[in-house]
Amino acid sequence: MRAMIALVCMLAVAASHGAARPDDRTLYDADELAAIYRHSPLGKPAADPTNAVADNPAAAQLGQRLFYDVRLSGNGQIACATCHQPARAFTDARPVAQALGIGTRNTPTLLNAAFATWFFWDGRTDSQWSQALKVFENPAEIGTDRLHILHVISDDPALRSAYEAVFSTLPSCSDLRRFPQHARPGTDAGAALNAAWMGMTAVDRTAANRAFSNVGKAIEAYERRLVSDDSTFDRYVAALKSGDQVAQRGIPAAAKRGLRLFVGAGHCELCHAGPAFTDGQFHNLGLPMRPGAAADAGRYTGIGRVRADPFNTTSTFSDSAGGEAGERLRFMPPPDSMLGAFKTPSLRNVALTAPYMHDGRFGTLDEVLDFYAQVPPVEPGRRLGQRERTLDLIPRLTPAQRQDLIAFLQTLTSPLPPAQLLGPH
Amino acid sequence: MRLTVAVLLGLTVALAGSAPLHAQASADPAPVAQVVTAQGRYRIALVAAPHPIPLSKYFTLKLAVYDTRTPTRPLTDVKLDVSAGMTHGAGHEFMHGMESSTVVEQSNDRFVVRGMMFHMAGSWILRVRVHQGAVSDTADLTLQCCGE
Numbered sequence: 100m101r102a103m104i105a106l107v108c109m110l111a112v113a114a115s116h117g118a119a120r121p122d123d124r125t126l127y128d129a130d131e132l133a134a135i136y137r138h139s140p141l142g143k144p145a146a147d148p149t150n151a152v153a154d155n156p157a158a159a160q161l162g163q164r165l166f167y168d169v170r171l172s173g174n175g176q177i178a179c180a181t182c183h184q185p186a187r188a189f190t191d192a193r194p195v196a197q198a199l200g201i202g203t204r205n206t207p208t209l210l211n212a213a214f215a216t217w218f219f220w221d222g223r224t225d226s227q228w229s230q231a232l233k234v235f236e237n238p239a240e241i242g243t244d245r246l247h248i249l250h251v252i253s254d255d256p257a258l259r260s261a262y263e264a265v266f267s268t269l270p271s272c273s274d275l276r277r278f279p280q281h282a283r284p285g286t287d288a289g290a291a292l293n294a295a296w297m298g299m300t301a302v303d304r305t306a307a308n309r310a311f312s313n314v315g316k317a318i319e320a321y322e323r324r325l326v327s328d329d330s331t332f333d334r335y336v337a338a339l340k341s342g343d344q345v346a347q348r349g350i351p352a353a354a355k356r357g358l359r360l361f362v363g364a365g366h367c368e369l370c371h372a373g374p375a376f377t378d379g380q381f382h383n384l385g386l387p388m389r390p391g392a393a394a395d396a397g398r399y400t401g402i403g404r405v406r407a408d409p410f411n412t413t414s415t416f417s418d419s420a421g422g423e424a425g426e427r428l429r430f431m432p433p434p435d436s437m438l439g440a441f442k443t444p445s446l447r448n449v450a451l452t453a454p455y456m457h458d459g460r461f462g463t464l465d466e467v468l469d470f471y472a473q474v475p476p477v478e479p480g481r482r483l484g485q486r487e488r489t490l491d492l493i494p495r496l497t498p499a500q501r502q503d504l505i506a507f508l509q510t511l512t513s514p515l516p517p518a519q520l521l522g523p524h
Numbered sequence: 525m526r527l528t529v530a531v532l533l534g535l536t537v538a539l540a541g542s543a544p545l546h547a548q549a550s551a552d553p554a555p556v557a558q559v560v561t562a563q564g565r566y567r568i569a570l571v572a573a574p575h576p577i578p579l580s581k582y583f584t585l586k587l588a589v590y591d592t593r594t595p596t597r598p599l600t601d602v603k604l605d606v607s608a609g610m611t612h613g614a615g616h617e618f619m620h621g622m623e624s625s626t627v628v629e630q631s632n633d634r635f636v637v638r639g640m641m642f643h644m645a646g647s648w649i650l651r652v653r654v655h656q657g658a659v660s661d662t663a664d665l666t667l668q669c670c671g672e
Binding site for chain 1: 579580581582610612614619620621622623624625626627638639641643644645646
C-alpha cells in the first residue's frame with residue numbers, strides 16, 4: 100500500500116513536471132523544425148571512389164603510422180600531427196600554421212574533414228589523399244620530398260611490410276641511381292631536388308608518384324576515421340524527433356534561442372548547411388587584408404591549382420577518374436568570380452577550433468560574431484574581389500543574440516574519436 | 525500524373541523580366557515549366573528537370589526554345605547561355621550565383637544544360653539568354669531548392 104502511494108505521488112510529480120515543460124517542438128515553427136532536422140545526424144562520410152583503400156582498415160593503420168612519423172619530414176622533427184594535434188581537436192590553436200616555416204593560413208581541424216569535397220581553404224585539391232601530398236612537399240610545412248618518403252618506408256621493414264600488405268611492392272629504392280635519396284619536381288624547394296627528379300626515367304618517376312599517391316591514400320584512410328559526432332546538439336535533435344521531453348532539457352534555453360536564430364532570422368544556415376554545417380563552397384566575406392600581409396586570392400588561385408594538380412581526381416593516380424569528382428573539376432566556376440573567396444568551414448566542434456577565419460584573425464567566437472554583426476562591414480582596409488551580398492541578409496545582432504548563438508555553437512562540440520586513433524598506435 | 529503535377533507546382537514560372545506565358549502554344553506534351561523571354565521573342569520550355577532538385581549535387585536540365593511567332597516548332601539555330609543565382613527576395617540582381625559553370629550541349633531541338641548545382645536552399649533564378657544571330661533575349665525561371 101505504501102509503495103502504491105509512493106508510485107502515485109511520483110506519477111503526479113512527473114505529470115506536473117511534464118505539464119510545466121511543453122515539448123520543445125512547440126518552440127519552433129514547421130520551417131525551423133525542418134531546418135533543424137536537416138543538421139543531424141551527421142552520418143557517415145560519402146564513399147571516396149578515387150581512393151580504392153579509403154575504407155580499408157589496414158590502410159588506415161598504415162596511414163595512422165605515417166601521420167605521426169617525424170622521419171618523413173625535411174628536418175626529422177615534423178609530422179602531420181605537429182599542426183593537426185589530437186589534443187587540440189586536430190588543430191594547432193595558432194592563427195596560422197607553424198611547422199618548418201610560418202604559413203599564411205589557419206590550420207583547419209581534421210575532425211569530420213572526410214565530409215568535404217574540396218580541401219585547403221582555397222580548395223586547391225579535390226581529394227583528401229592529394230591534400231596530404233601537398234603538405235609533405237610544402238617547404239613551410241613538412242618540407243620533405245617524395246623520394247625521401249619512399250626511402251623511409253623502404254628502409255623500415257615493418258613500415259615497408261605494412262605498405263606492401265595494402266598496396267603493391269614498393270619501387271626498388273636500394274638502387275640510388277634510379278631512385279635518389281631526395282627528389283621531387285618543381286623548384287620551390289631548390290633546383291637540386293628538381294634536377295634529381297628530372298634525372299630519373301619517366302617510368303621510375305611514375306612508379307615514385309604512384310607510391311607517393313599511395314601514401315596519401317593511406318593517410319586519407321586514417322583521417323576518414325576521425326569522425327566526431329554525437330554532440331549535445333545531435334542528442335537534442337534526436338530528442339526533438341522522438342518527443343523525449345526529458346532529453347530535450349539537455350541544452351540550455353539560450354542555446355535553443357541561438358538555434359532558432361541560426362536556422363531562421365540569422366540566415367547562418369544558408370552557408371553553414373546540412374549535417375556538417377557547411378555548404379562545402381567558397382564565399383567572399385569582405386574581410387579586409389591585414390596590414391603587412393600578402394594578398395591572398397583564395398579560391399581564385401585554388402581553381403587553377405586543382406586543375407593543374409598532377410594528383411587530382413582525374414589524374415592517372417586516381418582510382419576513379421569519372422563520377423562526381425570528375426564533374427566537380429569539369430564544372431568549376433570562373434576564377435574571377437571567386438577572387439577573395441574561402442571555403443566555408445564546418446561549425447561542428449567550432450568551440451574547440453579557435454582562432455577563426457582563413458588567416459586566424461579572430462581569436463574568439465565573440466569576435467567572429469562581432470564581424471558578422473557589422474552590416475555593412477566597418478573594418479578598414481583593402482579588400483580583394485566582391486563581398487558576397489548574401490551577407491547583407493544577416494541582421495544586426497544584439498549582444499544578447501550573439502550570446503545565444505555562441506551558446507548554440509557550443510552544443511556542436513562532440514567527443515573526440517576513440518583513443519586508439521589519437522596517437523601513433 | 526501525380527508526379528507531373530507536383531513538378532509543375534514545384535517549378536514556378538518567374539514573373540520578373542519575363543512576359544506572360546501562353547500555355548496553349550506548347551508543342552511539348554508536358555513541359556515542367558515555360559516562360560516567354562523579356563522582349564517576347566522566344567518561349568523557353570523546361571522539358572526535363574530532377575524533382576526534387578538535389579542540394580549541392582550536380583544536375584542536368586533539358587530546354588527547348590520556340591519562336592513565339594511559330595510556336596509549335598522548336599528552334600535549332602539558337603545558342604543558349606544558362607546561369608543561375610539567388611536574389612533572396614531583394615530585387616532582380618543576384619546576391620550570388622552558382623559555384624559551378626554550366627555547359628550547354630545541343631541535341632537536335634533540345635538543349636541539355638549540365639553543371640547545374642544549387643548549394644543553398646531556397647528560390648533560385650534560372651537565367652536563360654537566347655542568341656539567334658544578332659538577336660538576344662533573356663528569360664528567368666524560378667526553381668525551388670531543394671529536396672532531401
